[in-house]
Amino acid sequence: MNINMQSRHMLFLQFGLILQAGYGLEQGLHLIAEQLDEQELKTLVCRLNEEREKQPTLADTFAACEVFDDFTIHMISIGEISGNLDEVMLSLADYYQRMDEMSNQLRQALSYPMILLLMMLCVVGVVAWKVLPLFQDVLRSLGSDLSTQAVMFMQFGRIFSMAVFGLLLLLTAGLIVFLLYAKRQKEDAATLFLFHSPFFKKLRHISLLAQLTYALAMLLRSGIDLREAMQYACSLLPNCEIIDKLQACVQGMNEGASFCDVIRKEQLYEGLALNLIEIGFTSGKGEAVMQQLSDEYQQEVSHKTEHYLNVIEPIIVLLLAVIIGVVLLSIMLPLVSILSSL
Template sequence: MLSNNEKYIFTSELALAISNGLQVEDGLKMLVGFDADVSICAKKLEDIMKQGYSFTDALKESKEFDEYMIQMVVVGQSIGNLDVVFKELSTYYARQKELNYQIQDAITYPFVLILMMFVIVATLIFKVFPIFENILSQMSMSLSLMYSARILSYIGFFILLFILVFGLILYFIYKKSPNKVWMTKLPFFSKLNYQKEMTKFTYILSLFVSSGYALIDAVDIILLSIEHPVLKDKILHVKNRMLEGESLASALVKENVYDQGYGALLMAADQSGHQDEVLKTLSNRYKEDLERMLSSFLNRLEPSMIAGLSLLVGFVLISIMLPLMNVLQTLG
């Protein structure tokens, strides 16, 4: 499946081509000269369409696109605004790409810091310790303190090794997993993922409201793009309330999709007829809240990790210095 960045390139270029009066097929030919994966995907879609498939069916057959994009293309073709849909999709994938980069930055920094500390501790244990042991052996001195220091240092070494291996396992599971539901069970990432999904949900909803698309059908399409189980369950209940005759704003508020302040704002917008504008405003606020959450996480994590890892390295250094102090006292 294409990455968010590749889907951004794909949708933005098709939006440009279609808005200039070109057909989808012409737009695909333009994409052949782009990024390798995008080019391969465009060629694959061309080949599938030559077999008699429609553009939408070709998107499904290629297995390169998420269900949300496919359904949005169906909507665009049904209302005759495919270029507008591709433009909105490009904006959506650009935002998703930006959010993913911010989350990666939040995770990468502590991992690099731990890796550096691991290398330092490993160097002390496997390079410095043997030198001191050799000196003590040549001087026919007791190695009991050295052995104790080595044991203490190994404890620190294996703590760092465990953290690194655990982090790498989580990373590979994240990359290989088709859905990220398991992340919702992790303490910090549960809240982070929910905030990210709320940002996505509010933004997509604002697009549908502003386009005048049938809201019940819009909710069905939005459900295809939501991964967080708690939020998905709330949206399903919203849909049921709408089927019973409630307005979208009322259903969202009653199911606690938005907090009290945002809910009041949405209800007021529903009465004034400016729901799309308010939803876009809320989407930006959720995005800002997510950025603040990541920034706050890093601001707390950085000094905590530096302090903790410095103590760990200091502990290893002290364990090395104790035998050295013993040597100096003996020589004295």
């Protein structure tokens, strides 16, 4: 069962509001199931309702459905233990909304270049298989013998167009295979591309910091100890460069070092962000600082995404112009050669 981020946001938001209103879990599950229109989400809630009767805790109930990640299960367990289950549910709703917004931004950054790629494939295909043969027939029908140079230009244009078409076809096939792989893995294609592509290393790093910082703020708001919050955050992030630093920070805190000392040593945060965190935790405003810093990272992700869009679009248009220009030269130069010989 594949439940998208927006649906998860709505599910946990309803859970949080119902619990805040004083309803019990069983009654809340029935109310949510009755109000839902989305069939897949309604099936999940019915499954939760069934598992609730079998499992001792709500966290075990969510885990039995095999839909939610370890971080979500841990958060629900923390909410049950601390008695702040309604706050945890609302925090998870905010978390999934944030992840949905980030995923949409990444999807926007990648979808437009893919559309331009398909347009290039169509244009080059038409030129290679329709336009060039037509012009070659027209040139031959003029009745003049083509010079060796003119013939070479025509052959080069045909070979160049076919080579570009083949390359674009391979890229398109690779894109289709990647989308099918992402669907099979039940992961968002844009997010999966971000975490595996070398072209978005800086954007990926900022995106990971935004996720980590928001998770820490959410855990602290739920009453979790900072060291324990760092341990839970390790289960949130995928296997990436930040995980090693995060685990080293947890180990340092277990050995008695302070949070600010370990993040400075491991360079988990740097520059103004590090200074802001140190001031926040020194003044007892760590949770508010992490929330503010998370918002700033999210804005930076948006700005970086917009920047990549602004850079990628003219590059692809320029490549298309160069390809068409070379093909046109391979047509016009032989034509000029024939006309000059008349």
